Amino acid sequence: MSTTTTASVRRLLAGTTAAAALLGGLTACGAADATTTDGKTTVRYQSYPGSVDPLQLADALGKLPGISLKKVGDVQGGPESLRALASNQVDISSSAFYGAIAQTVATGVPIKAVVSTYGTNAKTGSAIVAKKGSGLTKDPHSFIGKKVAVNTLGANAEAVLDTWFAKGGLTKAQIKKVTLVPLPPLNTAQALSNGQVDAAYVGVGQLKPLADAVPIDTLVKDSDVVGYYNGGGVALRNDWIEKHKDADRTLVSGISYAIDYIESHQREDVLKVYDAWLTEHGYADQVEAVDKNWNGSTGVSSKGGVIADKDISIWLDWLGSRGDVDTSTIKPSDVYTNEFNPNA
Structure with missing residues (x-):
């Protein structure tokens, strides 16, 4: 964090x-x-x-x-x-x-x-995506020193990211080196395209319009981290x-x-x-x-x-x-x- x-x-x-x-x-x-x-x-x-x-x-x-x-x-x-x-x-x-x-x-x-x-x-959820060429992979260690867009701080996106980082073996000190950037979801594509952020936590409904606007890789879904949940x-x-x-x-x-x-x-x-x-x-x-x-x-x-x-x-x-x-x-x-x- x-x-x-x-x-x-x-x-x-x-x-x-x-x-x-x-x-x-x-x-x-x-x-x-x-x-x-x-x-x-x-x-x-x-x-x-x-x-x-x-x-x-x-x-x-x-x-x-x-x-x-x-x-x-x-x-x-x-x-x-x-x-x-x-x-x-x-x-x-x-x-x-x-x-x-x-x-x-x-x-x-x-x-x-x-x-x-x-x-x-099974129908919907969220995903962690990265701009192609960002150097980010399915290994959470690749996120150290990177910026990730979330809709807001202290909420669902941060909880899933924090859990994924911890399960992936990042220490608390390493997690602190990942910067979360609060952005309205409708502004995420532009921020990724302009290099203001390297990755984003987005709802799956955003994946297609996001991919239409900027080349992305889907790295992990929230259900992969914590399963299905309300x-x-x-x-x-x-x-x-x-x-x-x-x-x-x-x-x-x-x-x-x-x-x-x-x-x-x-x-x-x-x-x-x-x-x-x-x-x-x-x-x-x-x-x-x-x-x-x-x-x-x-x-x-x-x-x-x-x-x-x-x-x-x-x-x-x-x-x-x-x-x-x-x-x-x-x-x-x-x-x-x-x-x-x-x-x-």
């Missing part, structure tokens, strides 16, 4: 801890209450550009009755979304890595994951969970339905519904990127995104091995709840 990465993770912890303190004041003032229009609960959220958002798809499928979605911007990664959630800028997080959620909960931030929204299975999900603040039980059930059941809809329908059928929703709601400029980059699966392996202890424990073990979390003070069930998932 590079010095830059370590500092960024510390900033994440400091930011979420400060947000927890801020949240206490906001909750005391009633600022965490949802506003309503025409009897509907307004839910503020952020989304990722270039992919199908399960929350938006749930709305497109008519599975969010009584909910009025209010988008407050795009987000690049889970840690950024968790900071927004903790500081009451949004009411539901975007998809966030379970390791980042666990680390945030361990600092005392009162949030819980409520449904899995992405993962790696990688992350959306989270709610504990105060929201307690105050808005009906909205909780609607949000989670709607997202759960959307996850199963994606896995049971052809890619073009999902995009037909989703692209129409984007256009109708003023996001037509995002359709091209979604159609180009989305690979047609969430990778979630459980029915309706039900969360299991194993989805959390694998990353608690990783966090504990680095000294980021005292695993004796937190257990998987502290990080999530399936209370509102009809498939649980």
